[in-house]
Structures are given as C-alpha cells and as structure tokens.
C-alpha cells in the first residue's frame with residue numbers, strides 16, 4: 001500500500017473502524033475514504049455501486065456491520081442476518097467489480113462451533129453446530145468469509161478474512177443491554193463509584209475464561225496484514241488475539257482497581273455463564289510476524305481515561 005492510495009474504511013466510526021482509521025493516519029496514509037452510515041448506507045446496493053463507481057478505492061477494509069450483544073442477536077435474528085449479508089454482498093461484489101487490490105473482511109470468533117475444542121483453531125470452522133443465540137449473525141459472517149474465499153479462488157482476487165477475539169477500545173458501546181462484558185463492567189463500576197454504591201453485581205459465577213484485545217492492537221494487525229500479506233499467505237481465515245485468558249472474576253477485579261471503586265463485587269449465580277472457555281489459537285498470526293503488545297491493565301486504563309474525558313464534554 002502506498003501512502004496516497006485510496007483506502008475505504010467501511011464503518012470508520014465504530015470501535016474497530018475508528019481504531020483502524022487512527023492507525024492508518026498515524027502511519028501516514030493520507031487518502032482515506034471515510035463515510036459514516038448516515039452518508040452511505042452499505043445495505044443499499046444502488047448507493048454502494050454508485051459510491052464505488054465514483055470513488056474507485058484501491059483498498060477496502062470492511063469494518064461496518066450490524067453488531068450487538070446476546071439479547072439483540074437473539075431477539076432480532078432476521079435483521080442481524082439480512083443487514084450483514086447485504087452489507088457484505090454489496091461491498092465485496094463491488095470491490096471485485098472495481099478492481100480493488102486488496103480487501104480485508106472483519107469476522108468474529110462467533111463463527112466457530114459452540115462446542116469446538118479450545119483454543120479455537122482456524123480449521124474448526126464449520127466442524128459442528130453453532131451457538132443458537134447468535135447463529136444468524138455467525139451465518140452471515142461465515143457467508144462473508146466464504147464469499148471472499150470464493151472470489152479468490154474463482155477470480156484471483158486478494159480478499160482477506162480476519163477473526164478477532166473480544167475487543168475493547170475507544171468509541172465502544174456502553175449500552176446497558178447491548179454492550180459487551182468489558183465496557184459494561186467498566187460503566188457499572190464507574191456508576192457505582194460515582195453513586196457510592198455498596199456493591200457491583202456481575203452476572204454468573206465469574207469463572208468463565210475469556211480473551212480481550214485492545215482495538216489499537218487489532219488495528220496494528222489489520223494494517224500489518226494489508227501491507228505485508230496476501231490471501232495466499234493467510235489461507236481462508238486467520239485468528240487475531242492475544243492468546244491470554246482471564247476469568248470474568250479477575251477481569252472485574254482489574255476494572256474495579258482501574259476505576260478506583262472501593263465497594264464489593266457480588267456474583268449473581270442465577271444468571272448464565274455462557275461458554276466456560278473461549279480463547280483463540282494465535283499461532284498462525286504469530287508465525288506471520290504479528291504480536292499484540294498492550295497489556296489488559298494498560299488498555300483498560302487508556303479506555304477508562306477516554307470514557308471519563310467523554311463524560312465531561
């Protein structure tokens with residue numbers, strides 16, 4: 001990628017898209033095409049086709065998606081499937097039609113089967129049944145990565161699909177029902193500190209093990225792959241993560257410490273734990289020369305500072 005190449009970052013206002021945009025700008029890429037959802041609805045095939053015909057991007061990073069937590073996924077499976085399929089079809093098809101040199105598609109660890117062995121290896125894709133609560137979202141994502149692979153095989157394109165672990169960072173979603181566990185706990189501990197609450201309730205036993213990556217590190221991995229690797233180097237998909245696990249209870253302790261909350265943590269064991277262990281096998285991305293560098297504590301500190309700054313403005 002040359003510094004003046006046209007790079008379209010779809011979803012540039014989101015958690016992932018904004019981190020990638022920041023990384024590209026910091027590395028000196030100066031011809032980014034940035035259009036938010038309001039300016040360009042990527043599910044509108046006519047609008048996307050017109051956008052590509054006018055802008056003709058050299059590179060595309062597809063970080064736009066309809067994203068939500070278990071509740072939203074379980075309640076609106078039709079919308080999670082159709083909206084994501086439309087976005088992917090429109091962006092991937094037009095990337096081929098307008099000779100995009102490389103496209104990077106963002107998937108997620110939910111594409112792996114519910115009972116796949118841990119750590120999750122790329123080869124476990126489609127080896128057994130998916131988790132029911134987000135099955136339609138996962139099927140849309142699998143459709144996207146398979147379409148990229150099919151274009152590569154049939155038309156010789158260079159379309160890469162990456163599967164990150166749980167991410168956290170700036171511009172995250174702190175919605176009470178929809179947020180992912182880390183931003184949700186961050187907000188709960190912050191609110192409890194401000195209101196001097198006696199305790200903070202955490203869902204489940206606290207025992208499940210999870211993996212969290214700072215979105216800035218994911219962005220470094222994405223730009224690294226865009227600059228240095230092809231779909232041939234990568235294969236059908238590649239995991240991106242830290243390879244480090246932490247229990248929800250240890251995560252709660254860490255967030256409590258960073259936020260400076262002095263009360264108690266209570267585990268509500270009547271609430272579900274979800275999968276007991278979810279961690280990516282990251283040997284492939286490591287062997288291609290990439291490693292995450294932000295520790296969880298360091299990342300949470302950065303995000304909490306940003307969270308507080310945005311509260312006062």
Ligand SMILES: NC(=O)c1ccc[n+]([C@@H]2O[C@H](COP(=O)([O-])OP(=O)(O)OC[C@H]3O[C@@H](n4cnc5c(N)ncnc54)[C@H](OP(=O)(O)O)[C@@H]3O)[C@@H](O)[C@H]2O)c1
Pocket residue numbers: 010011012013014015016017036037038040041042043063064065066067087106107108109163164165166167168171172173180
């Ligand atoms: N967050 C994670 O932990 C995580 C982990 C693994 C993988 N990923 C993947 O990373 C990708 C991005 O996720 P994220 O966490 O960054 O989500 P996000 O913060 O919700 O960002 C998604 C962005 O896409 C935009 N968008 C949605 N529908 C659109 C449409 N029809 N047209 C144009 N723009 C549209 C959204 O705009 P509006 O908000 O205005 O609708 C938003 O800016 C997803 O594919 C997700 O699966 C995320």
